[in-house]
Amino acid sequence: MLDAHSVAAALPAPEQAAILLDFDGTLVDLAQTPDGIVVPDDLPDLLGALDRVTGGAIALVSGRSVAALEGFVPQYKGVILGGHGAERRDDAGLWRHPLAGSDTLAQLIAGAQRIAALDPGLLCEPKPTGVVLHYRRAPEFEARVRGEMQALAAPFSGLDVHFAKMAVELRPDDIGKDRASVELLSKSPFAGRRAVFCGDDATDEPAMRLCVEAGGTACKVGSGASGAPLRIADPTMLRAALWQWTQQR
Ligand SMILES: [Mg+2]
Incomplete structure (x- = not known):
């Protein structure tokens, strides 16, 4: 388990990085029900800071719907890959998998x-x-x-x-955080950057692995098996690490 400073120091420089973040259990603590989560006070500003220092190479990558994430962090204007990649919100608008509305x-x-x-x-x-x-x-x-x-x-x-x-x-069955991340990482402003994926559970592992294999890195939040090279205790610590990282020169 690393401290916030060590994780911040292990990430590529902001102008060379693409930051992909799971939401529940990674940026916010899990709750008894999906609606029960509490969005930390510093999260909207943190996402804004990450967006700024990476030149927009940031995405939330979640099992939740785009609409749900927009409800939790309405201030955030960056990319959202929702529904494990079955939805994508970006500058071009909202794309959904054909299962939607069927x-x-x-x-x-x-x-x-x-x-x-x-x-x-x-x-x-x-x-x-x-x-x-x-x-x-x-x-x-x-x-x-x-x-x-x-x-x-x-x-x-x-x-x-x-x-x-x-x-x-x-x-x-033809979606996944890894597939959606690969597609995203081929596009501007993500292309050519070292991808960093932060996640807390099994659905994040394939995306974490691919970021590592592509020359980036990954950070596992919490305990449990993971292939991620970095590990931090909980969402509060990860947010602290990301804050420190945005404040690097
Ligand atoms: Mg999660």
Whole structure:
């Protein structure tokens, strides 16, 4: 586990870096429910500072929808890759995966809502490009939720059943933070820079790996297995590291 100063010192210079940041568990502490997170007071200014020192080579890369992230950090004007890459907000506007608005998605959401009705501790979170069933407040339902969500997805092609931290998510199988990051890193102002990916869970690992392989680096936030060369304790420490980094000459 590194301190903030050591992480800041290990990152490429701001004008040579592209910064890709997961949101939940990376920039903000996890909460019992997705809506329960508290956006730290310093986060909007930090994102603004990162945007400035990198010349716009910054992106939020999250499983959340673009709309949800816009709600949490309305001041942030940089790139957002939402829905694990099924949505992208950039200067060109908002792009969404074709699953968005489809009959298939409507059926999946209706099915997940039926599963969530099994217990008040279960929470269905519809997304523009998928649906999540959270069981953080009813962990005893894990096996049942996993089985029922798999059964719900089975009749459809092109879907990935993703087992996350205390949640099961149905989403397109041709997306991912890594794929979306590769595409982003081919475009101005990201192209030619050393990419830095900061994340906290398994869905971040492929993107972290590719940044390292491409000559950049990655920082894992928290405990647990990771291929990231850098590691820091929690979102508060990561924000401190990023603040220090923006204030380098
Ligand atoms: Mg996360």
